[in-house]
Amino acid sequence: MTTTTAFDPGAEAARATSAILHDTLHGTDRGVVVDSPPGAGKSTLVVRAALELADAGRPLMVVAQTNAQVDDLVLRLAEKNPELPVGRLHSSDSDPYDKALDDLPNVRKSAKAADLRGTPVVLSTAAKWAHVTVDEPWRHAIVDEAYQMRSDSLLAVAGLFERALFVGDPGQLDPFAIVGSEQWAGLSYDPSGSAVSTLLAHNPGLPQHRLPVSWRLPASAAPLVSGAFYPYTPFRSGTGHGDRRLSFAVPADGSGPDRVIDEAAESGWGLLELPARHTPRTDPEAVRAVATVVRRLLDRGGAAVSERSPDPTPLTADRVAVGTAHRDQAAAVRAALAELGVSGVTVDTANRLQGREYDVTVVLHPLSGRPDATAFHLETGRLCVLASRHRHACVVVCRAGVTDLLDAYPSTEPVQLGTLVKFPDGWEANHTVLAHLAEHRVPWRP
Amino acid sequence: MSLITTLARLEAVSTGVAQPAATVRHRHLSGQPLVFVPLTTSGEAGAPLGALVGTDRDAPRLLVVPQPRDRDLRFAFLAELADVVLPYLDSYAGSVEAAERTETDPETGKRVKVEVELCADAPQLIVPGRAGIEYVRLLGRSMRFRRTAEQDPEAPYPAPPRVPLLGRWLTHFGERARVPGSSLLLAMTDLLSRHWATGQSGIEDQHLGALLAWIDPPRGSTGAAAARTAELARDTDGQLVCPPAGPATDPAFDNKLLAPAFERYDRARTALAGAEDGLQADTRLGILTAAEREIRDLVASRTRPTWDAVWRGLDLLHRLPEGARVEERWTRDRWSFTGHRDRVLAGEPPQPRRDDAVTAANKLATREREQARLDAQEALDDPLVMAGRRLSGEAFAGEVLDVVMAYGEGKRPSPRPLVTVRTEDRPQLAEGAKTYRSLGGKPQSMEFVGQEAAGVVVLRVLDKMGRGKEPEPGSVPEKGDRFTLTLFEHEQRGGAKLPDPEATPWTHGGPPGEGVPEPADAMTQEDVL
Numbered sequence: 022m023t024t025t026t027a028f029d030p031g032a033e034a035a036r037a038t039s040a041i042l043h044d045t046l047h048g049t050d051r052g053v054v055v056d057s058p059p060g061a062g063k064s065t066l067v068v069r070a071a072l073e074l075a076d077a078g079r080p081l082m083v084v085a086q087t088n089a090q091v092d093d094l095v096l097r098l099a100e101k102n103p104e105l106p107v108g109r110l111h112s113s114d115s116d117p118y119d120k121a122l123d124d125l126p127n128v129r130k131s132a133k134a135a136d137l138r139g140t141p142v143v144l145s146t147a148a149k150w151a152h153v154t155v156d157e158p159w160r161h162a163i164v165d166e167a168y169q170m171r172s173d174s175l176l177a178v179a180g181l182f183e184r185a186l187f188v189g190d191p192g193q194l195d196p197f198a199i200v201g202s203e204q205w206a207g208l209s210y211d212p213s214g215s216a217v218s219t220l221l222a223h224n225p226g227l228p229q230h231r232l233p234v235s236w237r238l239p240a241s242a243a244p245l246v247s248g249a250f251y252p253y254t255p256f257r258s259g260t261g262h263g264d265r266r267l268s269f270a271v272p273a274d275g276s277g278p279d280r281v282i283d284e285a286a287e288s289g290w291g292l293l294e295l296p297a298r299h300t301p302r303t304d305p306e307a308v309r310a311v312a313t314v315v316r317r318l319l320d321r322g323g324a325a326v327s328e329r330s331p332d333p334t335p336l337t338a339d340r341v342a343v344g345t346a347h348r349d350q351a352a353a354v355r356a357a358l359a360e361l362g363v364s365g366v367t368v369d370t371a372n373r374l375q376g377r378e379y380d381v382t383v384v385l386h387p388l389s390g391r392p393d394a395t396a397f398h399l400e401t402g403r404l405c406v407l408a409s410r411h412r413h414a415c416v417v418v419c420r421a422g423v424t425d426l427l428d429a430y431p432s433t434e435p436v437q438l439g440t441l442v443k444f445p446d447g448w449e450a451n452h453t454v455l456a457h458l459a460e461h462r463v464p465w466r467p
Numbered sequence: 468m469s470l471i472t473t474l475a476r477l478e479a480v481s482t483g484v485a486q487p488a489a490t491v492r493h494r495h496l497s498g499q500p501l502v503f504v505p506l507t508t509s510g511e512a513g514a515p516l517g518a519l520v521g522t523d524r525d526a527p528r529l530l531v532v533p534q535p536r537d538r539d540l541r542f543a544f545l546a547e548l549a550d551v552v553l554p555y556l557d558s559y560a561g562s563v564e565a566a567e568r569t570e571t572d573p574e575t576g577k578r579v580k581v582e583v584e585l586c587a588d589a590p591q592l593i594v595p596g597r598a599g600i601e602y603v604r605l606l607g608r609s610m611r612f613r614r615t616a617e618q619d620p621e622a623p624y625p626a627p628p629r630v631p632l633l634g635r636w637l638t639h640f641g642e643r644a645r646v647p648g649s650s651l652l653l654a655m656t657d658l659l660s661r662h663w664a665t666g667q668s669g670i671e672d673q674h675l676g677a678l679l680a681w682i683d684p685p686r687g688s689t690g691a692a693a694a695r696t697a698e699l700a701r702d703t704d705g706q707l708v709c710p711p712a713g714p715a716t717d718p719a720f721d722n723k724l725l726a727p728a729f730e731r732y733d734r735a736r737t738a739l740a741g742a743e744d745g746l747q748a749d750t751r752l753g754i755l756t757a758a759e760r761e762i763r764d765l766v767a768s769r770t771r772p773t774w775d776a777v778w779r780g781l782d783l784l785h786r787l788p789e790g791a792r793v794e795e796r797w798t799r800d801r802w803s804f805t806g807h808r809d810r811v812l813a814g815e816p817p818q819p820r821r822d823d824a825v826t827a828a829n830k831l832a833t834r835e836r837e838q839a840r841l842d843a844q845e846a847l848d849d850p851l852v853m854a855g856r857r858l859s860g861e862a863f864a865g866e867v868l869d870v871v872m873a874y875g876e877g878k879r880p881s882p883r884p885l886v887t888v889r890t891e892d893r894p895q896l897a898e899g900a901k902t903y904r905s906l907g908g909k910p911q912s913m914e915f916v917g918q919e920a921a922g923v924v925v926l927r928v929l930d931k932m933g934r935g936k937e938p939e940p941g942s943v944p945e946k947g948d949r950f951t952l953t954l955f956e957h958e959q960r961g962g963a964k965l966p967d968p969e970a971t972p973w974t975h976g977g978p979p980g981e982g983v984p985e986p987a988d989a990m991t992q993e994d995v996l
Contacts, residue, residue: 051973115929116899151963172975173828177963179972200647200834210824210975212831223976352860352895 030234030259038066041230045070045161045186046077054167054217054229055188058256059246059409060237060378063188067165068097070186074161075105075141083144084178085165088112090376091144092119094165098142099125108137110145110153151177158182165189167217169375171196175216187217192250192409193375194402195443207439218441234259237378237412241289249453250405252445260328267336267381267413270322277465278314282321284461285381285414292458293465297422300390303353304420306467307389311343311418312357314383315366325380325413338365340380344407345370346387346398354385371406382411386419388451394430399447404454417458424455468669471855475664483689485663485681490851492787494658495650495797497591501555502527502777504595504770505602507714508535509721513609515544516716516725517766520551524778531766533732533759538624545610546627553629555590556636560808562587589651589797589804592640593781595675595712595773596656602714603652604641610634611817635817639807642818646834648796648841651804655780656712662787666691674698675776676709683783710769712776724765732758790848796841823979825968832962840959847905853951857892862953865890867944868923874936882938886926887919894954896924902952906931906942910957926952 044053057063067083071094074081085091088111095109096119106127111117113132122128129137134153137143143159147170162182164170168189179185195215202213209222221227235243236259243258267286273279277293285291293314295307323336334340343358345351348370355368367379371387384407387398397403408415427448445453468476475486504527505518517531528551532544566585569578594600611634613626640652660672665681671694672678680693688696700708706724707717716725735755742748822830846853846862856862865888874880896902896915903910913926932938944950969978 148963173831173965176824176828176972176975177965179974180966180970198831198835200831200838201645202831204645205822205827205831208821208827210827212824212828216974220974223974348895349860 028257030257033257034062034232034234034259037230037232038062038069041066041186042070042073044228044230046073048228050224050227051184052220052224052227053186054221054227055186055232056191056229056254057188057232058192058235058251058254059190059405060235061232061256062234062236063165063190063232064094064097066232067094067163067188068101070163071098071142072102072105074163078141079160081142081161081163082150082159082182083142083163083165084147084150084170085144086147086169088118088146090165091146092122095119095122095125095128095144098144099128103127105142106140108140108143110134110137110143110149112146112149147174147178150181153178153181155181161185163188164216166376167220168215169193169196170216171198171212172210172214172216172219173212175219176210176212187220189217191217191254192402192405194372194400194406203435203437206437211440231256233257236260238409239265239289239411239413242409242411242415245290245454245457246405246409249450249457250401250409250445264328265413266326268324268326268333270324271320273321276317277463277467278310278317279321281416281463281465282314282317284463285416286323288461289414290458290461291414291416292462293416293418294462295389295418295420296466297420298390299392300420302347303349304390305353307385307418307420308350308353308357310465310467311354311383311385312361312363314416314418315341315343315358316361316363318381318383319363319366323381327412334380336380338363339367341383342367342369342374342377342379342381342410343383343385344374344410345385346403346407350385371403374410375406377410378412379410380413382407382415384408384415384417386417386423388423388426389419391426394426394448396432396434396447399432399451401443401445401447401450404447404450408454419458421464424452427451427455469855469859471858472664476666479664479681479690480666483666483691484684485665485690487662487851488660488664489662489787489845489849491790491849492784493661493790493793493845493848493852494648494653494784495591495789495793495800496781496784497588497650500591500593500781501552502593502774503552503599503603504712504773504777505599505606505714506716506766506770507602508532509716509718511535513605514541515606515714517544517763517770518548519767519770519774520548522555524774527771527774529763529767529770531759531763533762534729534736542624542627542630545606545630545633549627549629549633552633552636559586559588559590559804563805584805584809586801586805586808589801591650592652593777594652594654595777596673597654598673598714599712600641600644600652600654603637603644607634607637607639607641611638612820631817632811635811636807638818639803642830643800643803645830646803647838648844649800649803649837650797651800655777658784659780662784665694667694671698675712675773675780679776679779679783683779710772712773713770716769720765720769725762728758728762728765732762734758790845792844792848796844799837823968824971824975825965828965832965836959836962839956843953843955843957843959846953846955847957853953856953856955857894857951860893860895861955862951863890863892863894864949864951865892865924867946867948870944870946873927880936882928882932882936882943884928884938884943885916886913886928886944887923888926888952889923891922894924894952896954900954901929901956902926902954903957904944904950904952905957911942913952 041055098107109118109128109130111132131137159182162185164185164187166189167187168191198213205211210219231254233256235256238258240258240262247255273283281291281293324333325336326333343354351368351370387403475488479486499522501522503520506516508514508516514535515532516535519527519529521527530544530547532540534540563584564587565582567580568583570581572579610630613631614622615628616625643649644652656673656675656678659678663682676697677694680697681690684690684693697709702708705719711717735758739751739755742751846856867886868889869887871885873883873885875883900915902913911931912929914929916925916927918924932942971978
């Protein structure tokens with residue numbers, strides 16, 4: 022079932038992809054930058070570009086940011102082309118890569134880059150690549166999650182390749198440093214900035230592309246995420262309003278958690294609003310509310326229908342995730358879930374949920390219960406990651422009063438000269454999201 | 468702010484006295500620090516008004532600029548400052564010990580050990596507050612590109628010899644102060660608030676007088692009351708009893724005392740210049756000297772309380788025993804000092820105005836590594852700091868309930884004993900998480916296997932048991948052993964090597980190009996008032 026608009030998501034996406042591949046394979050520029058909104062097929066693009074470059078006989082190195090991302094790309098490459106020899110360069114720590122790679126006959130694994138030389142595609146993390154030295158650079162590189170890569174880690178690896186395709190999501194969390202770096206703010210090569218901002222500051226003429234369609238986000242979520250976090254580079258969802266459905270076998274028991282689940286199943290969004298209160302970070306009531314929502318999601322026999330299969334897929338624990346701002350909050354939610362006897366649900370911080378996809382997400386709002394709105398909690402990327410991991414529905418648990426907090430709390434960050442001002446700012450994005458969530462509000466006093 | 472700091476501050480409020488935030492001293496203190504209490508002129512960026520400086524608490528050297536808008540007087544001040552600071556630095560530059568350093572051999576490209584000099588000790592600068600560190604940086608920046616008459620005979624206002632050199636050193640100290648855990652240049656307020664938690668906010672802690680009042684209140688007063696007095700009390704002339712630690716001065720002092728004194732000085736100077744004969748000149752010189760003395764007394768009266776406060780702070784800190792790993796960090800400061808000494812001796816140009824891409828990335832990497840090292844070392848050195856980490860779930864203390872011998876898979880089975888530990892802490896352990904305990908000063912890693920019951924965790928020992936099939940004696944915990952395990956690593960790995968600046972890649976703008984000697988700031992109208 023598709024909507025009758027003139028917009029054909031498949032064709033639009035195909036057009037963007039072929040332009041990117043053309044620039045990558047036949048362009049004259051040393052770099053190509055691709056901005057990809059959440060779930061727009063970034064990994065698919067990376068895999069496809071890798072295969073085409075390998076077909077063209079160009080030795081290729083792939084730089085990703087985490088070992089999980091590298092392993093995921095290796096698995097996808099092997100799935101698309103099991104014949105292609107692939108090198109997985111890994112660290113010398115114990116258990117350095119996903120054991121699933123051991124079952125792939127054409128994947129060679131080594132801790133030494135020299136062992137893998139000659140393999141058409143070699144993949145590793147930026148941290149590992151930084152220790153590699155070569156006499157002759159690779160003809161081509163693909164840098165994945167380039168907006169989450171720090172400028173200094175690109176500096177460490179950029180000497181390894183001649184040309185590169187940089188792919189990433191500008192709306193997600195910016196990289197950060199654990200010490201102050203104001204000293205270099207405003208410099209084009211600020212080492213704590215993102216790799217892409219340094220790259221574009223020094224090479225403003227590079228071709229920049231954009232993937233226009235999110236295949237992950239449902240029609241209920243794409244307009245909000247696009248409007249709140251990508252105001253100048255809008256995107257659409259690949260599916261229409263009726264293409265995805267979430268239903269539950271067990272009817273609601275009338276409690277807050279059940280009502281918010283129904284609201285989210287119906288509209289894609291649900292806000293479970295607890296009474297206003299200043300709380301510690303690991304707000305026990307909010308944490309318990311999150312855990313209860315998850316418990317009820319699993320207990321009520323959820324089934325998801327999507328364009329992927331005509332038959333309903335059961336909503337199991339591995340299709341649900343909980344997102345928080347802080348690690349101690351995640352730990353508290355894990356403990357609360359364990360108490361309720363729930364296992365197998367991913368609970369993590371926004372930083373670690375980047376790039377992941379679930380059917381339903383339950384989010385503890387970063388500003389819930391806080392007396393202040395710091396730059397960390399206001400960061401647009403944090404909210405964007407948390408609000409864009411789901412294929413069907415997202416339930417946000419939050420204390421009332423966040424809008425007042427946003428209005429009352431002034432921004433205290435010093436203004437740095439010469440830095441690129443990021444739009445939208447966290448304040449505005451938070452308001453946009455809250456205004457939308459208010460329409461799906463279920464007040465609840467636990 | 469961590470939970471334990473919040474608790475300590477609450478306790479300070481309820482008891483009225485600052486609470487210890489550390490049981491050992493986490494920064495190196497030199498036996499002979501150079502204390503520097505600068506004052507600046509309000510409304511004039513980088514125009515020093517005066518300073519107390521020296522290594523003898525009873526005999527500070529008072530340096531004063533009687534008219535800060537006068538360039539010559541400003542330079543005279545800086546030259547005098549150089550006369551105090553540079554001999555102090557030199558006294559450390561000469562005494563060296565032999566040390567080894569790994570360097571890349573330019574011919575073979577291999578890492579080889581080279582014998583180099585390492586200064587046996589390093590100088591230490593103490594300023595009253597964080598603004599003092601900024602001021603050291605500002606002075607360094609304003610001086611290091613100056614040209615002396617010898618370097619550039621055409622320079623309109625040649626700097627006195629050694630002033631540019633002082634600028635380079637102050638710049639080095641200012642840069643080093645950005646490295647976490649370094650002790651070459653320290654602010655007393657930072658030192659004190661690292662070791663004590665007061666019942667006021669972090670910003671209020673930057674008032675040295677108030678901070679000391681919380682830590683060491685006068686007999687019969689609470690810290691809170693004494694801090695309030697330190698911040699607000701004024702004498703009958705409306706002057707603060709405890710003058711701000713600087714470099715900025717109190718506006719009431721500027722308006723009521725300093726400005727009229729400047730005016731008298733200026734008038735006396737003009738009068739002297741217009742003297743018609745020797746006798747008249749003598750009398751007028753007397754007036755000028757008196758006017759200058761007046762300004763000197765004013766500057767002394769505002770810096771001396773701060774000077775004494777800094778030394779009082781040092782006394783308080785010396786009462787704490789030095790942390791076990793402080794010495795190791797101080798050795799890094801000695802390397803830093805030796806390195807800059809060598810660059811100066813080799814005739815290298817002053818530090819550039821801006822770091823190039825590679826230098827900036829290297830500095831950031833070093834600072835991040837030092838921050839992680841400092842966090843780990845402070846916790847390992849100090850049970851109170853460790854308690855904070857335990858409270859936040861990053862460490863846990865426990866008692867061994869049981870040890871079961873087990874072996875790893877693989878061709879040569881190596882010992883991988885399973886240790887059951889009971890703890891009352893609540894560590895944030897995820898499946899397969901690594902934890903570390905200190906075994907004879909070295910970290911031994913254990914992997915989290917699972918939770919047996921509430922507060923009972925099972926860990927697998929992974930290393931430090933020797934090469935044999937049987938673990939070396941003492942390397943495996945025994946039943947009844949008590950120790951603390953951390954979720955953070957104890958030691959930091961070195962980062963990747965970045966390219967040389969000449970090999971800066973195209974993504975970062977390519978090589979920065981040949982460094983041209985940086986010109987001094989161009990003259991502006993404000994400079995020649």
